Amino acid sequence: MDLEAAKIIGMALAVGLGAIGPGAGIGIIVGRAIEALGRNPEASGRIYGLMFLGIALTEALAIFALVIAFIIRYA
Numbered sequence: 001m002d003l004e005a006a007k008i009i010g011m012a013l014a015v016g017l018g019a020i021g022p023g024a025g026i027g028i029i030v031g032r033a034i035e036a037l038g039r040n041p042e043a044s045g046r047i048y049g050l051m052f053l054g055i056a057l058t059e060a061l062a063i064f065a066l067v068i069a070f071i072i073r074y075a
Helices: 003-039 041-074
Strands: none
Touching: 003 041
């Protein structure tokens, strides 16, 4: 296996494994937010705000994995 093939495999693994955690995290965040809305609909504004904040912070982890993958590929 040459160096280019190893870099491409490393990039694919970094993005693939780096997207599993945030994907599961976003699913948990949204599921719990829907559950909270079902229990207390009056707090929807606060719940939505915290939900979107949690989604943004969780999605940042996937973006970091993408950056690491590009560093692996082009370094």
